[in-house]
Amino acid sequence: MNTKAFEKLNYTLSLLSAANGDKHHGCIINSLHQVTASYPAKFTVTVNKDHETYQAIKASGSFSVTLLAADCPEGLIDCFGYRSGRVKDKFAEYAVKTDGMGNPYLMEHMVARISCKVVDSLDIGSYMLLVGEVTESEVLGDGPVLTLQEFTNRGKTTPPAATVYRTMAGNGFRCTVCGYIYEGESLPADYVCPICRAPASKFVKQD
Amino acid sequence: MNTKAFEKLNYTLSLLSAANGDKHHGCIINSLHQVTASYPAKFTVTVNKDHETYQAIKASGSFSVTLLAADCPEGLIDCFGYRSGRVKDKFAEYAVKTDGMGNPYLMEHMVARISCKVVDSLDIGSYMLLVGEVTESEVLGDGPVLTLQEFTNRGKTTPPAATVYRTMAGNGFRCTVCGYIYEGESLPADYVCPICRAPASKFVKQD
Known part of the structure; x- marks a missing residue:
């Protein structure tokens, strides 16, 4: 087995967020994927069960995902990608909007937003796979999305919440x-x- | 709801294949994703339940996925992306190898191969979501993978087996x-x- 094969796949980076009561949680993931071509549109995300964002999704039964623009500033990715919601209110410095289910999201440096209600889940070990049905979606920008490969090509390490095998x-x-x-x-x-x-x-x- | 938001996501295109007895089936998908960062590595694919490839995966309990190289010729994508295994032996014109579980795969114009044993599944409507644990993996090429956005930028339509919402x-x-x-x-x-x-x-x- 050569795990270098896993690193060849390319993914869109996005900000997964949810509210736990009045607290807003979010993290940078590469695990949003559309999983059916039929109606209603369904997406999956996988999240580490120990992450605060997972606890918030579990509490609210829903989540918001915004796709990062290729020109998304490093400060934003550092804030949401490498810090824990246990010790920092990640949304404090940003202009936050909330979707119809109360989930926080950002508009700036984002290409699109997809909000989902969780309709199914599967325990896959340390991560939980969640199936979401889209409740709201909007286009927020014209440009291309930031992919994991472009991000790591800049010499950056994979954000910890990304579901990419690390050696x-x-x-x-x-x-x-x-x-x-x-x-x-x-x-x-x-x-x-x-x-x-x-x-x-x-x-x-x-x- | 604006479904244009769904089209902003970018995906790696790959060839999903499996054997049903002595018959080889395969289709072009955008639905291979690594879903956990922990050991053992797990991937999901979603497949239309009516596809011959799904029947083959169900029969064998395993599948092979090879990631398409950015320079993958159109003929190969036409053959595996727009024809049904009901009426055509898609692998007939290619040099086929088989993995340790008997699944067919191609080496040329591919960047990496990942073979998985199905360990879980979830019915999500017309598609089945399969969780696979990696049994074999190898790097087959140096170059970048072909993404769905690059493919459609060339004026191509999304392959039918891709799990992308079509309007x-x-x-x-x-x-x-x-x-x-x-x-x-x-x-x-x-x-x-x-x-x-x-x-x-x-x-x-x-x-």
């Missing part, structure tokens, strides 16, 4: 919540993730 | 097996699809 050279431990890699032979028992503050128990050894 | 201007009937559109106000009762030979009962009115 690393050498030993280390990966935070199952946000994807942060601790490089070292052993992980201190009182270690706390510098990105999302998850405890050492949430880290798994990389093979 | 049409005016009245007509769509073959639910292969996606062919019959343009007209009413469909003759003895009509047979010119692409896949499905009967009139397999056509649905387009809204």
